[in-house]
Amino acid sequence: MWSQLVTIWRVFRHLFAARDTVRYPEQKPYLSPRYRGRIVLTRDPDGDERCVACNLCAVACPVDCISLQKTEDDDGRWRPAFFRINFSRCIMCGLCEEACPTYAIQLTPDVEMSEYDRNSLVYEKEHLTIDGQGKYPGYSFYRKAGISIKGKAKGEADQEEKPVDVRNLLP
């Protein structure tokens, strides 16, 4: 009997408590930058695409909703010829972001992705690429990698010696 009264009292008290829910969509809750929402492709500090089409995001994806094809341009960089995410399958798990060796693919706090047509949830590269560096400013994969690209010859990467002269006999 007593416990029932206490329960009724507690429920009654809730009538005057502050609300936890917000008036979405007029009011928006705070989502931290590392929240896992819509996926973007970022650019490196020089404004070039960060994605090198290594396929690691695609293989990490548990629902297999990322597909892409590598191509190589005249400047020696690897790029995706197309890069597609089927958001109608995506579960926003963030494993692609963890797998990405170049910080190209990142999840953003944008979660508002409802569509009436599933086809509209298929995002191609031009829909995914943003103009900024996202959460990891300053990182450029090709500054660290050993391959040469236009504007960075052999030996010009960070922590790299000048190329060896094979015909030199000096120690």
Next chain:
Amino acid sequence: MIKIFIDGQDYKVIEGQNLLQACLSLKLNLPYFCWHPSMGSVGACRQCAVTRYEDEDDRQGKIIIACMTPVEEGMRVSVKQSQESEFREQIIAAMMTHHPHDCPVCAEGGECHLQDMTVMTGHYARQFKGRKTSFNNQYLGPLLKHEMNRCITCYRCVRFYRDYAGGEDLSAQASKNHVYFGRQTDGVLQSEFAGNLAEVCPTGVFTDKPFGNHYSRKWDMQAAPSVCQHCSVGCNTSLSERYGSVRRVTNRFNAHLNGYFLCDRGRYGFDFVNSPQRCQQIRSSNKPAQWQDDSLQRVLSAPGRWIGIGSSQASLEDNFALQQLVGKDNFCPDLDDKQQSLMQLHGEILQQYPMASLAEIERADAVLILGEDINCSAPRMALAIRQALLNKARDKVETLNVPGWQDAAVRNVLPDNPVPLIWFGYGESELQSSAQLQLLCDDHQAARQGFALAGLLCGHNVGVEVSEAQQQTRQAAGILQKASRPLLIGGWSAGNPALLAALANLRKALGEKASMAIAAPEHNSLGLSVLMQKGHLSAASLEQSIDREPVNLLVLDYKSQSWRTRMASLMEKAKQTVRLGLLGNESAEEALLPVAAFSECSGSAVNYQGRVQYWQPASKASGDCLPGWQWLVHLAKIQQKSLAEVEDLGQLRQRLMADYPQLEGAWENDPRQQAIAQQPPRYSGRTAMLANQTVHEPKPYAEPQAPYRQSMEGGEPRHSETHAQPYSWWPGWNSNQSMHKFQQEYRGPELEQQHSTVAFAHFQSPGWFKWRNQWSGSKHRGYRLLFLGQVFGSDGLSLEAPAIAELCERAQLWMRQDQADGLGLKPGQWVQCDGLPLWLQVGISKQVPQNCLLAYVPADEALPFKVCEHFDVADLPQAEALEKQYRSHLDDLKTNMQMRQARLLHQDEFIPIRFVEGVN
């Protein structure tokens, strides 16, 4: 078998192996780099360290290198203790100090032996804070990409390229951490086995360039067990597909044939399946048509005699279906009677003697090559012959109590212990230059000497007087008699059946100790030879019938330009022609039915030994393409022939077995066995790759009763004991080195899945072949032209692959210096023979027989003459015009390659999704 203890447990292992081999055969994970099952041990990388203990009480032990240690009875080692594990991790750590941060942009990533071994040793954090060494790369031709920064100096590349394959232009340069593996200067790698470096290199220094241009990770590719289509050896390959296009060919281990290596024609030639020249549409009178069109149906149902022309480049099933449709008396296997007689003779010989597999070739201790340029007609066989040349050196080191896998020791004693190689023939080649005994002669002479040699060996005349034998022939007789496992090599490339007969006689004269191998030109030449056992129509009587009565021609077409020229003249006379075409859309026939390439349907071929091998489709056919036999079944329905009852490939094969009982058991397909998934377990992008066309994920395509499925649904190949592996993978072993997990013994006998049937029963008692008069050369004026092949250029199909087309040489005419002086020609000049419109470039060679010249013409040009008298030299403007033409040809190739690349990339994005349920 002896007993050894590894980590306290006892194992039975085969004596004579090294410890690394033994561990891998036991399926234990032991990291290694420089050791290779085909190349022996050198102990360069120090990676396979293990601890060896003196006896049971020894707790300390000492570290030894497993690949340099022979297994011994009662040996005690550990591979998992901390001492050796830390040692191995330190070795990897040292290798990784200068390894670049490249994995995401490296074409080896995902199938990299270095990645696998690094994970296996547990090394994960870099301790070295200094700067990394860097190297400039070299241009190595259209087949391989060079990225020297990634090198870990295991020396496998030079050991393969120089020691195993006999190449000379790749070498190790400089010293210490400046060691560089490359050429003296940039340039195309000369060896026709260079492509193997992509698989031999444990990391990404040498990678497959055409594959890199249209790249996909190994885990993403749907693979299929396949058979190479570019020569009669029939090497086993693995085809990989992604987004509807075939990406690459890799080696698939076969203990009898290719082992661990392929030639570059096989590795890169497959690309014809992606050619823009592929027939994709039904055509009627050179206009696109539909199957239901009246005009097409009229052509296909025409009354009168139908003659079928088979093709040695089409599968056994396609040719058999054609034979069934038109009847055996209307089935013409080849347009050249000489080829037909070679087919017949090769078949006859196969009924008397078995032919040596490449593994048996590698065991020979004396070799005779009779009138065949084996380097061009069957490059992989030439590589096997090269390995046989080491056998005396191996025997020598074993008498000195050094095991034969100690590669450095074998190479050391090699110069003093050569295996005798006897060369009767013409033309320069790698094997010719290493021959101990040579006789320069044309094919007639070579055949006569072969007969005389057989006479010398058996002591009586076998068709040619023994007195004809030349001095070299007498020496050869001595060598062959002394040898315990002599090997006889010949082939069809001279187009002379007498050479085959001579080999068969030699085989009989030498008896059971000898083995023999005869190279045929195409991958299914012997398949036609099987079908010819039931009777056939000769090319001569085909021409007669065409002149006599109205004939409908039904052509299986996969052939070269010279074949097309001959075909064109027949088509003019025939009433109408139906072509089952693979390549070339524009042509004059009444109806063209596009056929699926070998990568898109299942089929079988019979190799030079008579071994029946079949392949599986890696991708789906696009456009209107259907397998050749299916078109023929549709035709049979129209023409109301009994072939119409065939519903699937299994039924067609049943009929084939009923007609040719020796093929019984060639296709083992137990429907109770679980089908194998061709997509690896990590195949990615399934719910996105078609999403731009439809978000309703289509049901995966599955051919009923097929033993393989083009999806992830089905058994994992590594657990299957009955199906050939579509790709080689094992947990922790992502590269092709995972092969050892499937073998009983590393480099051991055949895989369980690779049983095979030989299409020729050895029932006839061997007799002597008599010399026939038509084999003697006829008298002619001027010079006789002997044809030489080239690895890149003589095979018409592979020329459709852009990388091979880039390497294709121009037509050439070789002569001796004295001949050139007599004719007033200089090397490098362009000449025409007897006014015919083909220009050949003059070259000087010592290997040209009397009264002959050597000629090479690429398969996409035709050479209609066999003798020639007059030579017209191109004057300066003509020569310049030729140069200009060639340069523009090269430019065209480049533009075509770019267009093709763009087309393929577009196709990746919008996958042609025929055969997928729910979508059109």
